[in-house]
Amino acid sequence: MRIGEIFAQLGSILAAFMFMTAILEQYFPHHLRTSLEKHSQKLLSFLSPYVQITFNEFTGERLIRSQAYSAIQTYLGSNSSAQARRLKADVVKNSSQAVSLSMDDNEEVADEFSGVKVWWASGKNISKTQTFSFHPVNDEKRFYNLRFHKKHRKFITETYINHVLKEGKSIEVRNRQRKLYTNSGSSWSHVPFEHPATFQTLAMEPEKKREIVDDLLAFSKAKDFYARIGRAWKRGYLLYGPPGTGKSTMIAAMANLLGYDLYDLELTAVKDNTELKKLLIGTSGKAIIVIEDIDCSADLTGQRAKRREKKELVEDDDPLRRMAREETESKTSKITLSGLLNFIDGLWSACGAERIIVFTTNYVENLDPALIRRGRMDKHIELSYCSFESFKVLAKNYLDLEWHHLFPRIESLLGGVKITPADVAENLMPKTVPGNAEICLESLILALEEAGAKAGLKNVAQVG
Ligand SMILES: Nc1ncnc2c1ncn2[C@@H]1O[C@H](COP(=O)(O)OP(=O)(O)OP(=O)(O)O)[C@@H](O)[C@H]1O
Numbered sequence: 001m002r003i004g005e006i007f008a009q010l011g012s013i014l015a016a017f018m019f020m021t022a023i024l025e026q027y028f029p030h031h032l033r034t035s036l037e038k039h040s041q042k043l044l045s046f047l048s049p050y051v052q053i054t055f056n057e058f059t060g061e062r063l064i065r066s067q068a069y070s071a072i073q074t075y076l077g078s079n080s081s082a083q084a085r086r087l088k089a090d091v092v093k094n095s096s097q098a099v100s101l102s103m104d105d106n107e108e109v110a111d112e113f114s115g116v117k118v119w120w121a122s123g124k125n126i127s128k129t130q131t132f133s134f135h136p137v138n139d140e141k142r143f144y145n146l147r148f149h150k151k152h153r154k155f156i157t158e159t160y161i162n163h164v165l166k167e168g169k170s171i172e173v174r175n176r177q178r179k180l181y182t183n184s185g186s187s188w189s190h191v192p193f194e195h196p197a198t199f200q201t202l203a204m205e206p207e208k209k210r211e212i213v214d215d216l217l218a219f220s221k222a223k224d225f226y227a228r229i230g231r232a233w234k235r236g237y238l239l240y241g242p243p244g245t246g247k248s249t250m251i252a253a254m255a256n257l258l259g260y261d262l263y264d265l266e267l268t269a270v271k272d273n274t275e276l277k278k279l280l281i282g283t284s285g286k287a288i289i290v291i292e293d294i295d296c297s298a299d300l301t302g303q304r305a306k307r308r309e310k311k312e313l314v315e316d317d318d319p320l321r322r323m324a325r326e327e328t329e330s331k332t333s334k335i336t337l338s339g340l341l342n343f344i345d346g347l348w349s350a351c352g353a354e355r356i357i358v359f360t361t362n363y364v365e366n367l368d369p370a371l372i373r374r375g376r377m378d379k380h381i382e383l384s385y386c387s388f389e390s391f392k393v394l395a396k397n398y399l400d401l402e403w404h405h406l407f408p409r410i411e412s413l414l415g416g417v418k419i420t421p422a423d424v425a426e427n428l429m430p431k432t433v434p435g436n437a438e439i440c441l442e443s444l445i446l447a448l449e450e451a452g453a454k455a456g457l458k459n460v461a462q463v464g
């Protein structure tokens with residue numbers, strides 16, 4: 001058939017359709033028309049081998065945006081931008097992406113999963129109820145239609161839809177702008193979390209690094225496991241080691257690896273256990289809660305009492321006022337170790353999921369064994385002085401060097417000197433523009449020799 005004939009036939013079909021619609025509109029009352037439409041649709045779906053499932057954008061009477069709809073939208077994102085002819089671009093709040101693309105209304109894209117082909121179509125209903133308002137009311141209700149062959153019904157409803165929702169949600173998590181929370185009083189305030197640290201750039205022995213990464217990834221995927229064994233989905237890490245060995249850097253790398261938010265809990269700013277409770281309940285899932293320098297924080301009571309005494313002496317010598325203040329202050333219970341442990345163990349279990357708590361300290365030996373026993377702090381990680389393996393990571397990061405003729409000298413010096421990765425990093429910072437690797441490595445060798453000489457002097461003094 002020639003093109004012209006095809007168009008002519010299409011035209012006559014369209015004309016017949018319009019004629020029928022006009023007749024229907026004119027001679028059939030509204031309710032008859034609706035029932036006719038319904039029956040013809042039923043007939044069509046009876047004859048069709050395809051099944052269709054609709055996912056509406058808004059659910060329930062309070063018109064809450066459906067999580068399934070937004071997960072599907074995200075899931076279809078890459079498919080849509082590759083297949084659909086008309087796309088919608090949106091600036092998404094709380095997302096690290098500049099714009100997100102989704103298919104426009106009345107577009108269709110195909111998807112395939114485990115060899116089964118399905119089609120997703122987007123559409124919108126415009127509500128027919130017209131209410132008078134000074135402000136135009138947007139009554140569009142969007143939806144996605146999932147169409148598939150009826151022989152795959154079981155697979156689609158039991159496996160495919162779950163896969164789409166899970167994948168969509170995890171893409172949402174990966175794309176969202178993560179936050180760094182800090183506490184003031186009993187509330188959190190936040191800024192965007194933009195620390196660039198990754199495990200790749202963290203200087204550490206490769207096997208140890210691998211083990212930590214595996215542990216974190218296993219945790220993040222273990223929702224069902226934790227549910228099955230009846231434990232709260234949380235994990236505690238204790239990072240210990242001298243200043244400048246990468247504890248804080250590792251926490252940022254953890255957050256970047258898992259896509260979690262960071263809550264930096266400053267215990268010295270928390271008034272009492274009630275405030276602590278509020279703060280911890282106020283944290284969301286997919287979060288790392290960090291308490292840095294726990295050895296200093298555990299001694300809170302003493303520090304605060306001392307600080308208060310000093311302040312009172314300076315600020316207030318009216319005995320009546322001082323007595324009144326002392327009375328109110330003695331009423332407020334302070335943070336105690338048991339308050340903290342309660343959360344880590346018990347209360348927390350009841351009020352949330354997928355949380356990692358990280359404690360850091362420079363002096364692990366000062367910590368109360370009750371605080372760090374396994375189950376509370378599941379994994380103890382020592383960050384230590386710079387080894388040659390760690391140095392190689394830093395050399396790659398800072399100088400883009402895999403090997404250099406000065407490396408053997410540095411290796412032998414590192415064997416006998418304690419230097420932190422922070423100090424090594426400082427020496428590897430470019431000193432000229434453009435950077436010169438040799439100058440940096442020589443500056444590091446000098447620093448190592450000086451540190452070696454100092455340590456030698458100390459040893460001699462000790463022996464003497
Ligand atoms: N293991 C490491 N890998 C990569 N960089 C590191 C490492 N350790 C330290 N650094 C560098 O040194 C700086 C200080 O490190 P970081 O703040 O992580 O140390 P820290 O162990 O938390 O110290 P502190 O005990 O004083 O809090 C970081 O900005 C980072 O650039």
Ligand SMILES: [Mg+2]
Nearest residue numbers: 247248249292
């Ligand atoms: Mg730190």
